[in-house]
Amino acid sequence: MRRMVRRIAAVVGLLLCGAGLLYANEPAAPVPAAEIPAPVVSTGDTAWVLLSTAMVMLMTPGLAFFYGGLVRKKNVLSILMQCLIVLCLISIQWVTFGYSLSFGPDIRGVIGDLSWSFLKTVGGDPNPDYAGTIPHQVFMMFQMMFAVITPALILGAFAERMKFSAFCIFMLLWATLVYDPVAHWVWGVGGFLRRHGALDFAGGTVVHVNAGIAALICALVLGRRLGYERNISPPHNLPVAVLGAALLWFGWFGFNAGSALAANGLAGNAFVTTHVAAATAGLSWAVLDWIFNGRSTMLGVITGSVAGLVAITPGAGFVTAPAAMAIGLGSTVICFFFVAYVKPKLGYDDSLDAFGVHGIGGIWGAIATGIWATKSVNSAGADGLLYGNPAQLGIQAVAVLVTLVYSGVASIILLKLVDWLVGLRVNEREERIGLDLTQHRESGYTIID
Amino acid sequence: MRRMVRRIAAVVGLLLCGAGLLYANEPAAPVPAAEIPAPVVSTGDTAWVLLSTAMVMLMTPGLAFFYGGLVRKKNVLSILMQCLIVLCLISIQWVTFGYSLSFGPDIRGVIGDLSWSFLKTVGGDPNPDYAGTIPHQVFMMFQMMFAVITPALILGAFAERMKFSAFCIFMLLWATLVYDPVAHWVWGVGGFLRRHGALDFAGGTVVHVNAGIAALICALVLGRRLGYERNISPPHNLPVAVLGAALLWFGWFGFNAGSALAANGLAGNAFVTTHVAAATAGLSWAVLDWIFNGRSTMLGVITGSVAGLVAITPGAGFVTAPAAMAIGLGSTVICFFFVAYVKPKLGYDDSLDAFGVHGIGGIWGAIATGIWATKSVNSAGADGLLYGNPAQLGIQAVAVLVTLVYSGVASIILLKLVDWLVGLRVNEREERIGLDLTQHRESGYTIID
Amino acid sequence: MRRMVRRIAAVVGLLLCGAGLLYANEPAAPVPAAEIPAPVVSTGDTAWVLLSTAMVMLMTPGLAFFYGGLVRKKNVLSILMQCLIVLCLISIQWVTFGYSLSFGPDIRGVIGDLSWSFLKTVGGDPNPDYAGTIPHQVFMMFQMMFAVITPALILGAFAERMKFSAFCIFMLLWATLVYDPVAHWVWGVGGFLRRHGALDFAGGTVVHVNAGIAALICALVLGRRLGYERNISPPHNLPVAVLGAALLWFGWFGFNAGSALAANGLAGNAFVTTHVAAATAGLSWAVLDWIFNGRSTMLGVITGSVAGLVAITPGAGFVTAPAAMAIGLGSTVICFFFVAYVKPKLGYDDSLDAFGVHGIGGIWGAIATGIWATKSVNSAGADGLLYGNPAQLGIQAVAVLVTLVYSGVASIILLKLVDWLVGLRVNEREERIGLDLTQHRESGYTIID
Amino acid sequence: MKYVIAIIQPDRLDEVLDRLSAKEIHLVTVTNVVGRGRQKGIAEVYRSHTEAGSLLKKIKLEIAVNDSFLEATIDAILSGARTGNVGDGKIFVLDLPQCIRIRTGESGSEAIG
Amino acid sequence: MKYVIAIIQPDRLDEVLDRLSAKEIHLVTVTNVVGRGRQKGIAEVYRSHTEAGSLLKKIKLEIAVNDSFLEATIDAILSGARTGNVGDGKIFVLDLPQCIRIRTGESGSEAIG
Amino acid sequence: MKYVIAIIQPDRLDEVLDRLSAKEIHLVTVTNVVGRGRQKGIAEVYRSHTEAGSLLKKIKLEIAVNDSFLEATIDAILSGARTGNVGDGKIFVLDLPQCIRIRTGESGSEAIG
Numbered sequence A, B, C: 001m002r003r004m005v006r007r008i009a010a011v012v013g014l015l016l017c018g019a020g021l022l023y024a025n026e027p028a029a030p031v032p033a034a035e036i037p038a039p040v041v042s043t044g045d046t047a048w049v050l051l052s053t054a055m056v057m058l059m060t061p062g063l064a065f066f067y068g069g070l071v072r073k074k075n076v077l078s079i080l081m082q083c084l085i086v087l088c089l090i091s092i093q094w095v096t097f098g099y100s101l102s103f104g105p106d107i108r109g110v111i112g113d114l115s116w117s118f119l120k121t122v123g124g125d126p127n128p129d130y131a132g133t134i135p136h137q138v139f140m141m142f143q144m145m146f147a148v149i150t151p152a153l154i155l156g157a158f159a160e161r162m163k164f165s166a167f168c169i170f171m172l173l174w175a176t177l178v179y180d181p182v183a184h185w186v187w188g189v190g191g192f193l194r195r196h197g198a199l200d201f202a203g204g205t206v207v208h209v210n211a212g213i214a215a216l217i218c219a220l221v222l223g224r225r226l227g228y229e230r231n232i233s234p235p236h237n238l239p240v241a242v243l244g245a246a247l248l249w250f251g252w253f254g255f256n257a258g259s260a261l262a263a264n265g266l267a268g269n270a271f272v273t274t275h276v277a278a279a280t281a282g283l284s285w286a287v288l289d290w291i292f293n294g295r296s297t298m299l300g301v302i303t304g305s306v307a308g309l310v311a312i313t314p315g316a317g318f319v320t321a322p323a324a325m326a327i328g329l330g331s332t333v334i335c336f337f338f339v340a341y342v343k344p345k346l347g348y349d350d351s352l353d354a355f356g357v358h359g360i361g362g363i364w365g366a367i368a369t370g371i372w373a374t375k376s377v378n379s380a381g382a383d384g385l386l387y388g389n390p391a392q393l394g395i396q397a398v399a400v401l402v403t404l405v406y407s408g409v410a411s412i413i414l415l416k417l418v419d420w421l422v423g424l425r426v427n428e429r430e431e432r433i434g435l436d437l438t439q440h441r442e443s444g445y446t447i448i449d
Numbered sequence D, E, F: 001m002k003y004v005i006a007i008i009q010p011d012r013l014d015e016v017l018d019r020l021s022a023k024e025i026h027l028v029t030v031t032n033v034v035g036r037g038r039q040k041g042i043a044e045v046y047r048s049h050t051e052a053g054s055l056l057k058k059i060k061l062e063i064a065v066n067d068s069f070l071e072a073t074i075d076a077i078l079s080g081a082r083t084g085n086v087g088d089g090k091i092f093v094l095d096l097p098q099c100i101r102i103r104t105g106e107s108g109s110e111a112i113g
C-alpha cells in the first residue's frame, strides 16, 4: 500500500516537474489574437468540416486495416480491436473532459480547465477563437477525431504482444496526460507553443511526432516479439493493408484540408499539397526499393505514401505544391533509410514502424515546414528558411523537441505505471497462440468452413 | 386457378383491413404546416445533403460486408448479392413509383398518390414541404437510400437459407407495401403519425423498428438453419465484418446528420450524438463481454456500435450529447441481454440478429427519444419525459406499436404469399452446399489457385 | 544506335501526322465563350468539389480492388501496385506539366501550352473559364483524378502478364501523349472537339472510350495469357471485387455530380441519373444472367453496374432520370452480349474486360447522350435526337471516332516503342510463378501462418 | 497400428467427430481438400464463361489408431459421414509401423492415443 | 491397391487432371501445400527486410488405385507435370491394404474406383 | 524408404526446418491442418455463444527419406518441435515402397533426396 502511494506520488511529481520545465520555455509577450470574422455559420464551411470529420473518423478503421494486414493471421483481430476501442474510448473521454483540457479556457499556457466538460457551452454557435464560421460543436467533433487517431498510431509499435487490459489503461492515460496537454500547447488559445509561433497546420507535432516518440518508447519498454526477427512471418494479407492505406489517404484530405476549417482556397491548397506529397513519397519509395532491393514493392509504395502524408501534415496549409514534392521526397528518403538500415542496427522491435514512419516522418515534416513555409500561401502563417526567415526553423525545432521530451518521458512513466498495475505484456504461451484467441476469444478467419 | 384467385383476394382483403384499422388511429385535426423559408437553393446545404446521400448509399455495401463476414464461406456471396440487388431494385422502384407513394400528395393520411411517379415535377427546385434549401431531386435521392437500406437490414434474419427468387419478390413487395406506407405515415406531409406528433429524426421507427420486426417474422416463418445451433460455424471473416461496420458508422453520419437536410448546428448536433452513442455502445458491449464472457470481443464491439447507432437514430436531432451516452449505454445493455439470454431461450434462428439489434435497438431508441428529447436542441421538436412532457413517451410508444403491428402482420402475409408463389427456402441439399454455388453458380474464394 | 534514332523519328512523325489529321476536323468558326459569373469563391461549391475530388481519388483504389479480386491470387498485388503507381505517377505528371497540356492556354485547338507547369498561376482564385465559383487549384485537383483513373482503367486488359517497368513507361507516355491531348480537345478552352459541340459531361469519351480502345489494343499487342482460356482460374476473391465496385459506385457520384462543379440542381440531376443508370444496369445484368446462364451472379451485377456508370458518364448532366434508365439498360444489353458472345469469338484476351465494359459502354454512352440529351435538364447543353436535334448524334459519333482512331493508333505506337525499349511481357516462367513474386518480390497472402 | 485416411463431405465433419468421440477416438487431424469424384459439381459461371467445376470441397481426416480400434473408427466414420448420396467419400487404411509422441518421445501403441 | 501421392507445380494441375482422365483415372483428392526442395524460391522483401522464402506453393494429389492402374497413373502424372525444371516434384507410392466407399460400405478394389 | 508424417505446433515450424537442414534433410512438404488432441483449445465466443473450439491449428510435415536418414529425421523433428506441453504432436512413420522424381523420372532411393 505504502509502495503504491509512493509510486503514484513519484509519477505525479515527475509529471508536474516535466510540465514545469516545459512551461519555462514560454515566451514572455502574449501574441494578440487574430482578427475574427463575425460568428455566422456558413453552410459551405460547415458542410466541408462535417465531412472532413467523417473522413478523419474513417482513418481509424483505415489504420486498423493498414496495421491489421501487416501482422500475422493470429493477431489480426487484436489490431482491429485496439483501433476500434480507441475510437470508442477516446471519443467518450473527449466529450467528457478531454476537449475541455485541450481547448478549454487556458490555465497558464499549459492546459485547459474543466469548464467545458460534457460539452458545457459547446453548442451550435461558432466559437470565433477557433473557427468563426462553423458551429462550435462541429469544431469539437473534428478535433475529436485527431484525439482518437493519435493514440491509435502508437499501437503499431507494440503489435502482437501487449495485453488488452494494459492497452486500454495506457491509452486512456496517454490521451489524457500526453495528448490533451500537447494539443493545448500547440492549438489551444493561450497554449505556450502556439504563442511561441510554432507552425503546425494539421498536427505534425501534436499527432505524429507525439505518437511516434511514444511508439519508440513502447517498443523499447515492451521488448521484442518472440522469435524476432527471424521467425516473424510477412504480412498475412497485403491487400487489406492496401485498403487501409487507401482509406488513410482518403481520410487525410479531411485531416489536412479540413484543418483550414473552411471550404476556401486554403483548403484547396492543403488538399493539393497533401496529395502531391503522398504521391511523390509513394513513387520515391518505389524507386528506392527498385534500386536497393531489385523490385518496387506494394508495401513500399503504401509505406512511402503514408510517410509523405505524415510529413506534409504540419505544412499542408503553409507551403506550395512544388515544396510539397520536396517534402514528400525527403520523407521517403529519410524514412526508407531509417527503416531499412538504422532500425535493424538499433535492434528494437517497432513491429509496424510506427516510429520509423510517424516519428521520423513527423520530425522531418515539422522541420520542413520551417524551411518551405511562405506567407504567400497563408498570410496567417509565417515565412520559412527559404523565404528569408531562418528563425522559423528554430521555432519548429523547439516545438519538436518539447514534444519529444515530454511525450517520451511521460510515456515511459505511464508504461511503467501500467506494467506495475496489470502487466504490459502477454505471457509467452499467449504470444505463441496469438492475441486473437487469448485476448479476445475469437479468430479472424475460420480454417475449416 | 380458383385457389389462386381466392388467395390473392384474401391477401388484398387483409392488407386493406390492416390499413383501415391503422387509419382509424389518425387524429382528427390537421396540423398546420410549419413556416417554410423561401425556396432558394443553398450550395452549402446541397453539398452536405448530396454527400450524405453518397454516404448512406455506401451503407448498403457496408451492410453487405458486415453481414457477409459473419456467415459461412459458402454463403458469403449470397449476402453480398442480396444487398446489391436490393440497392438496384429498390432504387428503380423508388424512382418509378416508390417516392411518390411515400412523399407524394397525401391520400387520407395513409399513402401518397402516384402523381410523382417517374419523378414527375421532382426537379431542381426545392420542395419547401420537405427541404426548402436543396433541390427536390436531392431530397428524393437522400430518401431513396433509406428506402434501400431498410429492406436490406431484414436479410440478416434469413441469411444462409432463402431462395434468391423468393428474396427478390419479397423485397419488392415489402418495400412497396410496408416501407412506403410507413414512411408516408411518419414523414410524408399529411401522414397520420407525423400529424400525431411522433418524433423520428432519421428513421428509428420507419427504418429500424420496421425492418427489425419484419426480420423476426422472417426468422420465424423460414425456420432455423440446418444444424442450428450446434453446427453453425463462427464468422468466416471477421475483418470483413469490421470493414462493414466501419462503413456503416461512416455512412451513419450521412444518415443522421444528413437528416437535418442542411449544414447547420442541428446537423452538427446529430453528428455529435450519433458518434457519441456509437462509441458508448461499442465500449459498453466490450465491458459486458468482459464481465460475462471473460474477454472483450471484436464482434461484440461492432455489434454494440451498430446497436448504439440504431438507438440514436430517432433522437439524433432532438437530444444532447450526454443523453446520447445514456441512449447508447441503454441500447447495449438491452441488446446484449436480449441476444445472449433471451434469444437462445426463444429458440428462433435470426442468423445475424437483425431483430436483436435493429428491432430491439430501434424500439429502445424510439422510447428513449420520448425520454430525452428537448426543445433546447431542436425547437421544431418536442420535450420528452425528462423535460416535463411525459405525453411524448406515449406518442412514441404508439408510433412503435403501429409499426410493429402493421409491419409484422404485413410481413407474415407477404411471406406466405411468396412461399406459395415460388417457395421461400432452398432445399436441404442446396443449403448444405451453400447458396453461392446453388443460387448464383459462383464461389466467393478460390480454394486451389 | 542509328536504328534507335530511326525508330524514334518514325514514332514522332507518326504522332505528329495523327495530330495533324485530327486537327483538320476542326470546325472553322470559334464558339463564343459562355457568360461567366463573377469569380467569387462559393464555400458550398468548393466543399462539394473538394469532396468530389476525394471521392474520385478513392476510385483508383476502388478499381484496384475491383480488378484485384478478379485475378488469380498470385497476381493480386501486381494489380494493386499498378493502380497505386498510376495514382502516384500521374499525379506528379499532372502537377508538373499534364494539367498545363490539357487545360493550359490553347495551341491551335490541339494542346495546351506549358505555361501552367508546376501550377504556375493556378492558385486560390477561380478561373472563370472552367469554374467560376471554386478555387482554380480545386478544379485542377478534380481534373487530376480523372487523369489518374483513365490510364488505370486500361490495365484490366493486360492484367497478369505485363512487365512492371514496361507498365510504368507506357502509362507515363500514354497519359502525356494520349490522355492530355484528348482531354484538351474535349474540355480545354479552344479544344477542337469542344468547339465542335460534342457533349461529354463527365468524361465518356475522354475517359472511357479513350481507355477502352487503348485496352483493346493492349490485349491484342500483348497477346493472351498462358493457358487462356481453359486454365485461367475464376476470380480469387469476389468479395474484394464487390468492395471495389462499391467504392467505384460511391466515387462515381463525385465523378459525375462533381462535374457540375457546383452544388446545385445540375449536380443533383447528375447524381440521380448516375445512380439510376447504375441500378438499372446492375439489375438488367442479373436478369440476363438468369435467362442465359440459369442464375443471377454477383460478378454480373457488379459488371453491369459499372457498365451503367460508364454509359451514363457523358450524359449525366444532360439527360433525365427515365432516360438514365434507358441508357443503363442499353449498356447492359450491349456489354453483356459483347462480353458473352462476341469477345470469345474474336479470341483476344482482355483479361478483365476493360474494353468490353469501358470501351463498349463508353461508346454507347456517348451515342446515347446524342439521343436523350435535352436542354430542359441543362440549358448549357444541347438537345439530342429525341428532342428534335438528330445532328447531335453525328457530333457525338465524330467525337467518339476521333478518339477511337487517335487513341488506338497512338496506343499501338507507344506499345511498340515500349516493347522495343524494355519488352512488354514477362517471360513464361515469371507468368507461371505470378507477377507478385517476380515483379514485386512479395505475396498477397501468407499460406503457412 | 493403422493410419486411417477418410475423405468426407464438409458438412459431415461435426457428426463424424462426435461419433468418433463416442467411441473414445479423440485424436484426429483434419485438412481442407478438394476432390474429383463421381459427384458432378455445379459448373460455375463468370461473365457467362462456364468453369468446369469438377473439384469439390471435401474434408480429409487422418486418424492413427491401434489395430483394436480400427473397426470402431471405420464404423464411426461410416455412420457419421454417410448420407447415401454420391460424393460421400472414401476411407483408406494404411499400415503404420511406427508412431512417436513428440512431447514425451514415447513410441508405438502407447504413443498413438 | 496403391496409394499414390504426388507433389506437383501449381500450374500443372489442370494438365495432370486431364491426362489422368484420359487414362480413365477420375478419382483424385487435391490439397494446397508448400514445399521445400531443390528449387530456389524468390526471396521476398518487406520494407527492405528479406525473407528466406524457401517454402514454395505446390499441389499435392492423392490417388488410390488398383495395382493394374498404377503404371497408367504414374505415366499420366509424369507426362502432365514434367516441365524439366527443378521443382517439378515427386511421386510417392504407398501400399494400400484397405479401401471403403462410405456411401455403400463396399470395400477393396471395387470401392476404389 | 520411409514416409514420415509429423504433426507439430505452428510456431515450431521454423525451428524444425532448421534442425532438418542441419542434418542435411532439405526436402519437405508442409500443410496447414487442424487437429483434435489432448490439448484443450480456447473456446471461442461469438455474441455470447460459446463455440466448442476443439480443433486447433497445427502444421503437418511430410518427409520421404531413405532408411538411413530416418533416425536423423525423427531426432531433428523431436528436438525442434518439443516444448514439453500438451499439443506438441506426433510423428508417424509409414513404409514407402516407391518414389519417383517427376523432372527426371529417376526412381527409388536416388529420387528421394
Ligand SMILES: Nc1ncnc2c1ncn2[C@@H]1O[C@H](COP(=O)(O)OP(=O)(O)O)[C@@H](O)[C@H]1O
Residues within 6 Å of the ligand: D007, D034, D035, D036, D037, D038, D039, D056, D058, D085, D086, D087, D088, D089, D090, E027, E028, E029, E030, E062, E063, E064, E065, E101, E102, E103, E112, E113
Ligand atoms: N480413388 C480415390 N483416390 C483419391 N481420392 C478419392 C478416390 N475416390 C474418391 N476420392 C475422394 O472422395 C471424394 C468423393 O468421391 P465420389 O466418387 O464423389 O463419391 P462416392 O465415393 O460416394 O462415389 C472425391 O471427391 C475424392 O476427393
Ligand SMILES: Nc1ncnc2c1ncn2[C@@H]1O[C@H](COP(=O)(O)OP(=O)(O)O)[C@@H](O)[C@H]1O
Residues within 6 Å of the ligand: E007, E034, E035, E036, E037, E038, E039, E056, E058, E085, E086, E087, E088, E089, E090, F027, F028, F029, F030, F062, F063, F064, F065, F101, F102, F103, F112, F113
Ligand atoms: N523427399 C521428399 N519428401 C517430401 N517432399 C518432397 C521430397 N522431395 C520433394 N518433395 C516435394 O517436391 C517439391 C519439389 O521438389 P524439388 O526438389 O524442388 O524438385 P525436383 O524434384 O524437381 O528436384 C518440394 O517442394 C517438396 O514439396
Ligand SMILES: Nc1ncnc2c1ncn2[C@@H]1O[C@H](COP(=O)(O)OP(=O)(O)O)[C@@H](O)[C@H]1O
Residues within 6 Å of the ligand: D027, D028, D029, D030, D062, D063, D064, D065, D101, D102, D103, D112, D113, F007, F034, F035, F036, F037, F038, F039, F056, F058, F085, F086, F087, F088, F089, F090
Ligand atoms: N492418433 C492420432 N491420429 C491423428 N492425429 C493425431 C493423433 N494423435 C495426435 N494427433 C495430432 O497431433 C496433435 C497434437 O496432439 P495432442 O494430443 O494435443 O498432443 P500430445 O501429442 O502432446 O498429447 C493433434 O491436434 C492432432 O492433430
